[in-house]
Amino acid sequence: MTGPKRWQLFDQQSEITSQLGPRLDVHPILAQILLNREIKSLKEASAFLMPNRSVSELSFDQKDLDQVTGVLHAHVSRKTPIMVYGDYDVDGMSSTALMVTVLRQLGATVHFYIPDRFQDGYGLSQGIIPSLIEKKIGLLLTLDCGVSNRVEIAAIKDQCACDVLVLDHHQLPDILPDFDGMLNPKQLPESHSYAHLCTAGIVFECLDYYVRRYSCGLDMNAFLDLVALGTVADVARLKGANRWYVVEGLRLLSARHHLGIRCLLEEANCTQARITAREIGFVIAPRLNASGRLKNGLLGVKLLMAETEESGRHFARLLESLNQERRALDVSILKESVAFVEAEKLHEQSVIVMSSKTWHPGVIGITASKLVERYSRPVVLVCEQNEIARGSARSVGEVNVYQVLKSCQSYFQSFGGHQQAAGFSMSLNQIPGFIESLQLKGREQILPEALFPIIHVDAPLMGGQIDLALAESLQRLAPFGEGNPEPVFYFEGLTPVSPKCVGDGRHVKVMFTDPSSGVVLDGIGFNLSDKLELFHRKKVSVVGHLQVNEWQQRRSVQIQILDVK
Known part of the structure; x- marks a missing residue:
């Protein structure tokens, strides 16, 4: 079952696109999509279509770059032990692997640590202090964390007498920690090319500036596959510098440049020659994330730093096994939670909230997302463990789940997030009161119309406009992701032919004919089997992606259906 969706068409600016298209040498439809992506000048459009690294602006303030790289160079030169403290998500893993690998190539003495999700919690932990003392660490580098860890950094500097550099992309608190240098894109203007870097991008820019400043003779572009991995997995906005990172990084990934990632792709039976952002999001990242969700992100870093075929395959097998375990847990929790929702009629509430002692805290976020898709309601799942309950929330439509939860924050020991x-x-004893309060706040704050997901439609397409050339030309807008979604089109008055369920009965395969032009199109709708009846109508309207389908060396146009009415 999938919830109802609203279709929202962008304003069609045919007069502008008819002028912009020829000047950019693109189809007017592509020109319309560029306008939809808030690209409003020829210069911006050209940079988007042919991404290159900005040479006209520094990635960060000159003073900050000099301070951070200066402190780093002092420790590298003296060969004082350095500790890199990462994070257990893919951005944290890829940035840790990048930093450690490059520093070791520069001759530094480097250790690294990935916190345990269940023992250390999120962010920098004072639990690292004994290790810093034992290893006589002179410099601590915090990656993807640190900017909000004022208390922890103060304790570390007091007990360990080491320098601390923070490379983090999270929001700046009112009072910053007492660090010895920081690079954070939140200090940059919103319009800056580097304003939306994830930590992998920050690390790349830091090290690239370092090797140029100190004439190290190292080609940092060879590491862009790791930067692309972190950028896509962290759902960073694919504009500005991020777009260049991902375009170049995907070329390296497609060439199987990185040993560990190649082993992981082979273990996952991913054989296509061209790796896209989709393979990062749905093949590579879930397997790396499985280590942080179920065990420790250290396994992911070890794969990304593997130097031999044997070690690469070893860690790839471990991650594949963990991902299979993660999938099984997700299926089990989803089945149990759906049964509870239906039995208690929780889908009639403005917010679905449930708690259980048997759920795994590393998986409930994934399950919550699937329940949101099923019921078109914000979903909050709570895992009870020992004396602490940990919750994960996902939103839908225009509902700001962070703000709804914030109205209940008196129940929380820790809390963070954003709109989605x-x-x-x-504490466990707070759960009953929290559930009652959240459902009350949901009824007060969430309007019914805000619950329906919006599908933003880039343009209507008539049958006569649809051909292989147009579908292929859309790839000029790739890679797709946050800030640059894959284009969505509106197709009206199509005649469905022979619709049927495929893929264990979950998906719909159908052929369409357009009566006005005679064009015949294949269509595939993932997880739309509950709407099969609609495809038996004489005419339907659909929204979806226009894609090139390759089968047995034959290329044809296909609609990936997102919704039907």
Whole structure:
């Protein structure tokens, strides 16, 4: 079952696109999509279509770059032990692997640590202090964390007497920690090319500036596959510098340049020659994330730093096994939670909230997302463990789940997130009161119309406009992701032919004919089997992606259906 969706068409600016298209040498439809992506000048459009690294602006303030690289160079030169403290998500893993690999190539003495999700929690932990003392660490580098860890950094500097550099992309607190240098894109103007870097991008820019400043003779572009991995997996906005990272990084990934990632792709039976952002999001990242969700992100870093075929295959097998375990847990939790929702009629509430002692805290966020898709409601799942409950929330439509939860924050020990997702922890005895309060706040704050997901439609397409050339030309807009979604089109008055369920009965395969032009199109709708009856109508309207389908060396146009009415 999938919830109802609203279709929202962008304003069609035919007069502008008819002028912009020829000047950019693109189809007017592509010109319309560029306008939809808020690209409003020829210069911006050209940079988007042919991404290159900006040479006209520094990635960060000159003073900050000099300070951070100066402190780093002092420790590299003296060969004082350096500790890299990462994070257990893919951005944290890829940035840790990048930093450690490059520093070791530069001759530094480097250790690294990935916190345990269950023992250390999120962010920098004071639990690292004994290790810093034992290893006589002179410099601590915090990656993808640190900017909010004022207390922890103060304790570390007091007990370990080491320098601390923070490379982090999270929001700046009112009072910053007492670090010795920081690079954070949140300090840049919103319009800056580097304003939306994830930590992998920050690390790349830091090291690239370092090797140029100190004439190290190292080609940093050879590491862009790791930067692309972190950028896509962290759902960073694919504009500005991020777009260049991903375009170049995908070329390296397609060439199987990185040993560990190649082993992981082979273990996952991913054989296509061209790796896209989709393979990062749906093949590579879930397997790396499985280590952080179920065990420790250290396994992911070891894969990304593997130097031999044997070690690469070893860690790839371990990650594949963990991903299979993660999938099984997700299926089990989803089945149990759906049964509970239906039995208790929780889908009639403005917010679905449930708690269980048997759920795994590393998986409930994934399950919550699937329940949101099923019921078109914000979903909050709480895992009860020992004396602490950990919750994960996902939103839908225009509902700001962070703000709804914030109205209940008196129940939380820790809390953070944004409009679409949030997480928290609380004492077990607070759960009943929290659930009652959240459902009340949901009824007060969430309007019914805000619950329906919006599908933003780039342009209507008539049968006569649809051909292989147009579908192929859309790839000029790739890679797709946050800030640059894959184009969505509106197709009206199509006649469905022979619709049927495929893929264990979950998906719909159908052929369409356009009566006005005679064009025949294949269509595939993932997870739309509950709407099969609609495809038996004489005429339907659909929204979806226009794609090139390759089968047995034959290329044809296909609609990937997102919704039907």
